[in-house]
Amino acid sequence: MYRYSDFDAAFVASRNSQFRQQVERRIDGSLTEDEFRPLRLMNGLYLQLHAYMLRVAIPYGTLSSAQMRQLAYVAQKWDRGYGHFTTRQNMQFNWPKLSDVPDILDALAKVQLHAIQTSGNTIRNVTADHFAGASADEIADPRPVAELIRQWSTDHPEFQFLPRKFKIAITGSPNDRAVTKAHDIGLRMVEQDGEPGFEVIVGGGLGRTPMIGKVVREFLPRADLLPYLEAIVSVWNLLGRRDNKFKSRIKITVHEHGIDDIRARVEERFETLKPAFNGIDQTILAGIEAQFAPPEFRVAPTDAYDTAYANDPVFRSWADTNLAAHRAEGYAIVQVSLKKQGETPGDASAEQMRLLADLAERYGHDELRISHEQNVILPHVHKSDLPAIHAELKAQRLATANIGLISDIIACPGMDYCTLATARSIPIAQEIATRFDELKLEHDIGALKIKISGCINACGHHHVGHIGILGLDRAGVENYQITLGGDHTETAALGDRTGRGFAADEVIPAIERLIHAYLDLRDDRSESFLDAYRRLGADPFKAALYPEKQESRANAA
Amino acid sequence: MPRIYTPKVVTANALIEGDVIYLTANDSWTRDLSSAEILTDEAHAQLRLLEADSRQAEAVGAYLADVKPGKTGPEPTHFREDFRRTGPSNYFHGKQAQR
Numbered sequence: 207m208y209r210y211s212d213f214d215a216a217f218v219a220s221r222n223s224q225f226r227q228q229v230e231r232r233i234d235g236s237l238t239e240d241e242f243r244p245l246r247l248m249n250g251l252y253l254q255l256h257a258y259m260l261r262v263a264i265p266y267g268t269l270s271s272a273q274m275r276q277l278a279y280v281a282q283k284w285d286r287g288y289g290h291f292t293t294r295q296n297m298q299f300n301w302p303k304l305s306d307v308p309d310i311l312d313a314l315a316k317v318q319l320h321a322i323q324t325s326g327n328t329i330r331n332v333t334a335d336h337f338a339g340a341s342a343d344e345i346a347d348p349r350p351v352a353e354l355i356r357q358w359s360t361d362h363p364e365f366q367f368l369p370r371k372f373k374i375a376i377t378g379s380p381n382d383r384a385v386t387k388a389h390d391i392g393l394r395m396v397e398q399d400g401e402p403g404f405e406v407i408v409g410g411g412l413g414r415t416p417m418i419g420k421v422v423r424e425f426l427p428r429a430d431l432l433p434y435l436e437a438i439v440s441v442w443n444l445l446g447r448r449d450n451k452f453k454s455r456i457k458i459t460v461h462e463h464g465i466d467d468i469r470a471r472v473e474e475r476f477e478t479l480k481p482a483f484n485g486i487d488q489t490i491l492a493g494i495e496a497q498f499a500p501p502e503f504r505v506a507p508t509d510a511y512d513t514a515y516a517n518d519p520v521f522r523s524w525a526d527t528n529l530a531a532h533r534a535e536g537y538a539i540v541q542v543s544l545k546k547q548g549e550t551p552g553d554a555s556a557e558q559m560r561l562l563a564d565l566a567e568r569y570g571h572d573e574l575r576i577s578h579e580q581n582v583i584l585p586h587v588h589k590s591d592l593p594a595i596h597a598e599l600k601a602q603r604l605a606t607a608n609i610g611l612i613s614d615i616i617a618c619p620g621m622d623y624c625t626l627a628t629a630r631s632i633p634i635a636q637e638i639a640t641r642f643d644e645l646k647l648e649h650d651i652g653a654l655k656i657k658i659s660g661c662i663n664a665c666g667h668h669h670v671g672h673i674g675i676l677g678l679d680r681a682g683v684e685n686y687q688i689t690l691g692g693d694h695t696e697t698a699a700l701g702d703r704t705g706r707g708f709a710a711d712e713v714i715p716a717i718e719r720l721i722h723a724y725l726d727l728r729d730d731r732s733e734s735f736l737d738a739y740r741r742l743g744a745d746p747f748k749a750a751l752y753p754e755k756q757e758s759r760a761n762a763a
Numbered sequence: 764m765p766r767i768y769t770p771k772v773v774t775a776n777a778l779i780e781g782d783v784i785y786l787t788a789n790d791s792w793t794r795d796l797s798s799a800e801i802l803t804d805e806a807h808a809q810l811r812l813l814e815a816d817s818r819q820a821e822a823v824g825a826y827l828a829d830v831k832p833g834k835t836g837p838e839p840t841h842f843r844e845d846f847r848r849t850g851p852s853n854y855f856h857g858k859q860a861q862r
């Protein structure tokens with residue numbers, strides 16, 4: 207696995223000791239909150255509704271077992287025994303005390319974890335396909351490039367005070383699991399005449415003004431990546447609307463200037479910048495790549511797996527739902543659900559984290575991934591080890607067979623934690639998951655993505671959920687707006703608003719009506735909710751959501 | 764006729780713990796909304812907020828929150844303040860666990 211260089215370690219250590227002094231000065235009263243706030247945000251420390259929150263970066267979603275164990279240690283020693291994995295491949299601790307944060311950061315630095323650029327108007331933690339380096343459908347592992355971008359963007363002097371936050375996602379697979387079209391820059395690996403490169407997408411984003419990203423360069427040769435990224439960020443750094451926070455993201459710049467104008471400016475800037483990158487970046491990349499070499503895959507019989515699959519229906523259901531195809535013969539990608547029905551999506555207890563670390567160490571070439579869907583992945587597992595893994599997961603309530611199903615919900619912290627929230631998200635997720643589990647319909651319904659945000663900032667990706675739920679405050683009451691038909695993959699689409707919102711106690715019945723309508727309308731089991739929505743349009747689904755309208759129409763006729 | 768002023772309390776987050784605190788009539792901070800000072804006069808409320816704001820080494824982000832007088836002291840009028848005085852709904856953590 208990739209190890210940070212001595213340079214990185216020294217950099218993190220010096221940032222931590224600076225921050226320790228800043229915290230001391232805040233506590234002794236020599237810094238005001240106005241002075242301290244930007245400093246703590248630079249180190250991933252927010253103040254939430256009930257406590258501070260520390261956001262720790264998990265670059266490109268990859269963790270070693272030692273890192274996972276250290277997260278568990280932090281959760282137990284300084285927090286309330288758990289942590290929250292987010293859609294941005296970060297871990298958030300919800301209860302640290304200000305005076306403990308310097309110690310927490312030092313503990314994290316021991317395993318090369320940190321909170322740098324997880325907040326503020328900088329280039330944020332680069333996210334990547336969580337199956338990177340393991341998936342059968344991939345052109346190449348995108349993580350070496352993601353690591354190169356991390357090195358280039360960390361403390362980049364020109365990009366510390368950008369107009370707003372800036373998020374980059376990368377995938378090496380044609381099946382986009384990294385939501386590249388909803389990022390400021392999305393990178394998709396492609397090949398042209400056998401040469402590797404990238405499709406560069408710019409100006410995607412969710413939030414108040416959701417936009418699907420546009421292609422700024424169809425094919426960018428691999429070696430040109432950094433100067434091209436630098437060109438995009440520097441063009442936006444000048445043009446971006448610093449006068450208005452709501453118009454400052456690059457998606458608005460692209461929208462206001464048009465993609466052709468932006469492309470022309472980027473290409474011009476790129477010509478200027480390119481000679482400055484004299485190949486050193488490619489030398490560094492080659493060094494990084496060597497460290498991302500795939501593990502030595504085992505060649506072994508899969509009898510243990512075949513027997514369990516044939517004889518144990520619980521194991522079979524889990525295997526059918528939670529495994530994905532691996533590039534190596536005899537291997538599988540294990541998706542561990544952090545969505546047991548009724549639990550908080552994305553939360554893991556310290557004991558669960560330790561078990562996951564142990565499993566990765568014993569069976570998984572010491573690798574773990576965090577998915578943007580708030581689950582944990584064991585990317586490299588030999589099939590013969592799966593029955594043992596499944597048994598251990600079961601003991602820690604981690605064997606829920608629901609990946610990609612209705613209870614595998616993305617939910618942001620909402621008003622249970624977040625100061626910006628207009629309503630809660632977590633209880634809605636818990637209730638939907640519990641309800642459909644009771645109905646025993648989950649597997650029958652099949653592939654379905656529900657995504658919930660507690661305000662228009664859209665941290666829960668609701669715009670790209672097949673069913674999106676947005677929590678709002680309507681005259682002092684929590685109210686939930688539903689969108690349908692969103693898609694976060696390579697066929698990205700924003701969901702359509704259906705109509706008036708629902709009170710908290712109306713949401714679950716509304717979703718139930720919607721799902722029953724889908725079950726009635728689908729051609730057969732192979733037609734997913736999204737496919738049926740695309741074939742039939744919004745009308746029959748709206749009719750299910752708002753039956754009273756139908757009645758009043760019938761009465762009028 | 765003078766405009767009716769919605770009663771308020773001064774609330775903030777504690778500097779070290781980050782949890783929700785309220786200003787009492789005797790200038791101490793309490794973690795319990797029902798012990799907070801109810802402010803019914805706008806000018807006085809503004810003054811109390813300024814005083815709270817100047818206590819930078821104790822409190823962060825002081826503001827005035829609407830309340831209504833209840834049997835045991837002030838009660839929230841909005842669900843956000845209700846969550847702030849209680850804690851999250853997914854775990855028995857925060858204020859509800861400290862009572």
Ligand code: HEM
Pocket residue numbers: 252254259291292293294298370373388411412413414455617618619623624625626663664665666667
């Ligand atoms: C709890 C503290 C959090 C705060 C204060 C916060 C704040 C924000 C804000 C203000 C935005 C909108 C930015 C803009 O459009 O300019 C945003 C977007 C976003 N946040 Fe959060 N967020 C928080 C937690 C989270 C969590 C827990 C997740 C993941 C579960 C997350 C993931 C995202 C994503 C994916 C976006 C939208 C994509 C985009 O347009 O960049 N955030 N957040």
Ligand code: SF4
Pocket residue numbers: 618619620621624625626627628659660661662663664665666
């Ligand atoms: S979507 Fe809103 S409520 Fe949810 S975490 Fe983001 S800012 Fe908070």
